[in-house]
Amino acid sequence: METDFVNWLLARIPADPRLEVPPGDDAAVLRPPAGRRTVVTVDMLMEGTDFILGPDCTPRAVGHKALAVNLSDLAAMAARPEAAVVAVSLPRRGGDAIGRGLLEGIEALASEYGVTLAGGDTNAWDGRLVISITAIGSVAPGAAWRRDGARPGDLLVATGAFGGSLLGRHLAVMPRCREALAIAARHRVHAALDVSDGLTLDVSRMMDASGTAAVLDAARIPIHPDAVRMSRRPDDGRTPLDHALADGEDFELVMAMPAEAAHAAVAGSRDMPHATPLSIIGEVTAGQGLFLRQPDGSQAPLAARGYLHDFDS
Ligand SMILES: [Mg+2]
Numbered sequence: 001m002e003t004d005f006v007n008w009l010l011a012r013i014p015a016d017p018r019l020e021v022p023p024g025d026d027a028a029v030l031r032p033p034a035g036r037r038t039v040v041t042v043d044m045l046m047e048g049t050d051f052i053l054g055p056d057c058t059p060r061a062v063g064h065k066a067l068a069v070n071l072s073d074l075a076a077m078a079a080r081p082e083a084a085v086v087a088v089s090l091p092r093r094g095g096d097a098i099g100r101g102l103l104e105g106i107e108a109l110a111s112e113y114g115v116t117l118a119g120g121d122t123n124a125w126d127g128r129l130v131i132s133i134t135a136i137g138s139v140a141p142g143a144a145w146r147r148d149g150a151r152p153g154d155l156l157v158a159t160g161a162f163g164g165s166l167l168g169r170h171l172a173v174m175p176r177c178r179e180a181l182a183i184a185a186r187h188r189v190h191a192a193l194d195v196s197d198g199l200t201l202d203v204s205r206m207m208d209a210s211g212t213a214a215v216l217d218a219a220r221i222p223i224h225p226d227a228v229r230m231s232r233r234p235d236d237g238r239t240p241l242d243h244a245l246a247d248g249e250d251f252e253l254v255m256a257m258p259a260e261a262a263h264a265a266v267a268g269s270r271d272m273p274h275a276t277p278l279s280i281i282g283e284v285t286a287g288q289g290l291f292l293r294q295p296d297g298s299q300a301p302l303a304a305r306g307y308l309h310d311f312d313s
Contacts, residue, residue, distance in 0.1 A: 005099050005122055012107065016116035018082060028118040030083055036138040039079035043069045047128035051171070059098045061171045062131065063105025069196065070135035071113055071175035072251045076194035078145040078184040079137030081113050081177055086120035089130040098129060106133070113177055143184065145192035150210035150256035154190055154284040157262045159276045160252040162199050163227025163243035170249035178274045180253060187265045191256040198248035198306015203282075204290050206256065215291045215299060216282035221245065245292075246305040256284050 010024050021029035032038055045066050051057050067084060074081050086106060090099050099122060110117055115135070159176045176194070183189065191210055195202045199221070207214050218241060227243035230236055257265065262280055269278040282293070293299040 005096060008100070009103055009120070009122075012103070013117050014111075018116050019118060023117065023119040028083075028085075030118060030136070033082070033138045035140070037141055037144065039074060039077050039137040039139055039144060040134065041070055041073040041077075041137075042132060042134040043073070044130065044132040045069075046130050053098070053129065056168075057171060058105075059101025059129075060105035062129070063102035064109050065105075065171050065173055066102070066131045066133045067106045067109045067115070067135070068173035068175050069251065070133050071109070071115070071177055072173065072194045072196070074135055074137040075175050075177040075180040076145065076192055076253060077137065077139060078143060078180050078189070078192065079139040080181060081115045081135060081137050083116045083118040083136040084110065085118050085134045087123075087132045088120070089123045089125050089127065091128055092124050092126060095124050102131060113175070145180075145184070145189050145255070147191050147193045147206045148209035150191040150206055150212050150214075150284045152212055152284055152286040153259065154256040155259050155262035155280050156203065156214060156216070156282045156284065157255045157257050157265055158195075158222065158252055158279050158281045160250065161222035161224035161227075161277075162195070162245070162250045162252065163224050163240060163247050164230040165224075165226065165247055165249040167226040167229060169224070169226060169251075173249075173251045175251060176253045176276060179272070179276050182272045182274065183255070183265055186268065187257060187261040189255045189257050189261070192253055195250045195252050195254060196248060197308065198246045198304075199250065199254070200245045200290055200302055200304045201248070201306030201308075203254055204304035206254065207284070207288065207290065210256070210284070211288070213285045213287040213289050213291065214282055215285055215293050216245075216302065217293050219295045220279060220281050222277070222279045222281070224250075245302070248306045254281070
């Protein structure tokens with residue numbers, strides 16, 4: 001029943017100095033951090049499209065992912081996570097247990113990343129689970145990373161490794177917030193985004209927004225062990241590199257940085273307050289499009305591939 005669920009939820013939300021009026025009123029009132037800009041992002045996950053509940057995909061895992069993908073977008077803007085509001089539409093059958101599981105996943109990640117839950121809305125219907133989270137972050141004026149600032153001569157720096165996320169990382173997303181804030185505090189970044197739909201597709205979006213082209217180095221793309229495992233499946237027929245370039249849901253960051261800053265960031269990444277490796281995966285050039293460069297120096301056009309939401313016009 002909704003009232004029980006909401007009361008249970010409210011009782012679990014810890015007090016936070018950022019909330020002048022906490023959840024439970026008609027709306028929450030946030031105290032914005034002094035002198036900072038507010039960054040807002042929203043993401044919706046729908047059962048049947050984005051996940052299917054089952055033994056490998058619990059409500060808790062869905063709650064984690066729903067918040068994590070929003071925090072990944074805040075990381076891509078170099079914004080510090082502050083607050084989140086949650087809207088869920090629960091299936092009538094089993095909705096209470098699903099709702100509690102969702103909130104457990106959201107709460108665990110929220111407390112790990114310093115996010116206060118500022119409110120939410122719970123509905124029940126005859127459809128499948130839908131969850132939408134709006135995350136709010138803050139950034140110093142003019143300091144947000146954008147995707148349209150890459151310049152010829154920049155190097156492309158990536159966090160982590162790519163490919164094969166469907167083997168589990170697409171749910172157990174670890175947003176690169178700490179990495180982004182540490183890099184932003186130390187190094188110049190001209191453009192950035194998080195890889196949600198596919199490395200080539202997302203890099204091509206950055207290049208299109210910036211009016212530039214990119215050359216990716218085949219031998220320098222960090223390939224996740226999951227990409228290797230997937231390519232070994234008998235019916236797969238794809239190389240690990242192909243998985244890394246096109247699978248998506250990696251939720252790693254790609255940043256276009258001046259060459260000196262890129263080298264300094266990679267060299268200094270061992271001393272960063274996180275253990276995520278950084279790699280230089282290519283460079284930004286004049287022109288348009290994507291290219292893949294082989295170790296012998298030859299290069300060929302690279303198709304931008306990844307996940308696109310289909311709908312009819
Ligand atoms: Mg994004």
